[in-house]
Each structure stands twice: as structure tokens, then as C-alpha cells.
Amino acid sequence: MNIKKAEFVISNTDPAKCPQDGWPEYAFIGRSNVGKSSLINMLTGKKGLAMTSSTPGKTQLINHFMINDEWYLVDLPGYGYAQRGKKGREKIQEIIDAYLDSREALTCLFVLLDCRHEPQKIDLEFITRLGEDGIPFTIVFTKADKISQAKLKKNIENYKASLLETWEELPPIFFTSSERKTGKEEILNYIEEINQMIQNQDKGK
Numbered sequence: 001m002n003i004k005k006a007e008f009v010i011s012n013t014d015p016a017k018c019p020q021d022g023w024p025e026y027a028f029i030g031r032s033n034v035g036k037s038s039l040i041n042m043l044t045g046k047k048g049l050a051m052t053s054s055t056p057g058k059t060q061l062i063n064h065f066m067i068n069d070e071w072y073l074v075d076l077p078g079y080g081y082a083q084r085g086k087k088g089r090e091k092i093q094e095i096i097d098a099y100l101d102s103r104e105a106l107t108c109l110f111v112l113l114d115c116r117h118e119p120q121k122i123d124l125e126f127i128t129r130l131g132e133d134g135i136p137f138t139i140v141f142t143k144a145d146k147i148s149q150a151k152l153k154k155n156i157e158n159y160k161a162s163l164l165e166t167w168e169e170l171p172p173i174f175f176t177s178s179e180r181k182t183g184k185e186e187i188l189n190y191i192e193e194i195n196q197m198i199q200n201q202d203k204g205k
């Protein structure tokens with residue numbers, strides 16, 4: 001899929017104030033600093049679209065970007081950032097929960113994981129919760145340029161094994177580098193396939 005148009009629409013903390021026009025949306029979530037904003041910039045080919053930062057915990061808002069006038073990319077706040085303190089973390093968690101619980105337009109959630117790390121409790125718990133709530137998701141291993149191909153493969157296999165301890169089936173898995181544009185085609189094609197499925201369903205109504 002070609003991204004011809006990518007525009008910032010609105011930032012807010014209240015899902016009720018998110019766009020209500022019903023276009024399908026694809027949201028990016030994960031720990032602070034995992035590379036959510038960089039991935040959105042890479043996918044859209046617009047460097048400054050989502051705010052990126054080397055300081056974790058900067059985006060505390062739900063940010064909607066309209067793509068090609070027919071779907072949304074959503075940059076969600078990062079979870080689990082320790083420096084923010086318990087109160088701050090709880091507030092972010094409330095925003096994320098409210099979004100996940102109420103957002104009907106949410107079509108697929110991309111859960112970002114840093115490919116360099118071992119499976120972390122906070123991510124595994126989050127993924128388990130998605131399963132319990134029946135939220136469609138995929139997993140994206142970010143920052144693939146930071147390790148060798150061999151190590152990347154090993155880490156992904158390791159992660160799959162740990163997911164298979166609780167899951168019978170694995171979700172779609174991608175790996176990306178926002179520096180090298182790795183994974184761009186794969187993710188955009190995946191989104192396009194789902195968008196086309198939705199359009200065909202709507203036609204059938």
C-alpha cells in the first residue's frame with residue numbers, strides 16, 4: 001500500500017473525544033521508548049508526524065493520524081514507565097484501559113516489543129489481557145538494526161516459546177527497524193488486507 005496522505009487529527013486523553021467517523025483504526029502500544037512514534041513516522045514516511053524522543057514517557061496522549069482519508073494510525077501512551085511514579089503510571093493505565101475497553105473502531109492493536117530483550121512480565125501480562133478481552137493484536141519486534149540477524153531470530157524464537165506456554169496459537173509477528181525501514185511493506189500490506197476485508201463486508205450489507 002502506498003501512503004499518499006498522512007495527517008495529524010487530534011490528541012486527547014479521553015476516548016469519548018476520539019474521532020467518531022468510524023474509519024478503521026490501527027493502534028500502536030508498548031513500553032515507553034520501544035519505538036512506537038518512530039514506527040509511525042517510518043510507516044507514513046513522515047519524519048515529524050509522531051513525536052519521537054530519547055526521553056521515555058513523553059507521549060501521554062492518544063494521538064490520531066488519518067491515513068489516505070480512509071483509516072487511522074493511533075499512537076498510544078507507553079505503559080510501565082517507572083520514572084513516572086505510581087500515580088503517573090496509574091493515570092496512563094486508565095487512559096489505555098478506557099481506550100481498549102470502549103474503542104469500537106479499533107481494528108488491530110500492534111504490540112511493540114524491543115527485540116533485544118528477554119520476554120518481560122509487564123508485556124506478557126498485557127498480551128494475556130488482550131486475549132482475555134478478545135482484542136485483535138499482532139506483535140512487532142522493534143529496533144531490529146540493533147542486533148545481528150542470528151540474535152534476532154533467536155530472540156523471536158525464544159519469545160514465541162514463551163507465548164506458547166499460555167497460547168495455543170500465535171498472533172501475526174513482524175520485525176521492524178525504523179532506521180532501515182525494515183518491516184514497512186509487511187505491516188502496510190497487512191493493514192491493507194484487513195481494510196479490504198472490511199470494505200467487502202460493508203458491501204455485502
Ligand SMILES: Nc1nc2c(ncn2[C@@H]2O[C@H](COP(=O)(O)OP(=O)(O)O)[C@@H](O)[C@H]2O)c(=O)[nH]1
Nearest residue numbers: 033034035036037038052053054143177178179
Ligand atoms: N536504532 C534504532 N533506534 C530506534 C528505532 N526505533 C526507535 N528508536 C529510538 O528509540 C528512542 C525511542 O523511540 P520513540 O519512537 O520515541 O519511542 P516511543 O516512546 O515508544 O514512542 C528514540 O531515540 C528513537 O530514535 C529503531 O528501529 N532503531
Ligand SMILES: [Mg+2]
Nearest residue numbers: 036037051059
Ligand atoms: Mg512516542
